[in-house]
Amino acid sequence: MEFKNVTVTKKANVYFDGKVVSYTLTFDDGSTKTLGFMQVGDYTFNTGVAEVMEFLSGELSVELPNQKEPLIIHEKAIFEVPANALFTLHVKTCASYCCSYVK
Template sequence: MLKVNEYFEGAVKSIALENNEGNATIGVMENGEYEFGTSTIELMTITSGILDVMVPGETSWKSFSKGETFRVEKNVRFKVKANGQVAYYCLYI
């Protein structure tokens, strides 16, 4: 069964799914800056738009665009800045 998630007063929405790759979400972010926490390792692939990311241990933002993937370790907090609407696929491992 699909599960719909909504964060930041509806500015970030995702649909959770389970498939042969594992647990994942497919979502969209409105323009803005957000902070998330992880409980597993996350591999996030941008499918549309540009997302700036600040992961723990880094001192500068890194931009990711369509087709690019970044990794976030488990049990950390990380920041993102959506430059316009951004769509993504996030795989939890």
């Protein structure tokens, strides 16, 4: 994965006592993504806008709204989360991800 013509915010987004850390990328058109890393643990997030989550490495399960069964991820996967929703990740091995925000 490679991005061109982006601005990177140097200050990290730190969640869950530093167990989840990401950096914000802003593109010329004003769109944003975050690139991040998660340590082993359980994390619940609340979305403001719809998101497309792309996992690049790691093993985890994801509890998504309106889904009866968790999504099981081994290394790479992409999934969508609706706006104003909660979703929970159960990270079994350290994982890296890219989150795109849908406007």
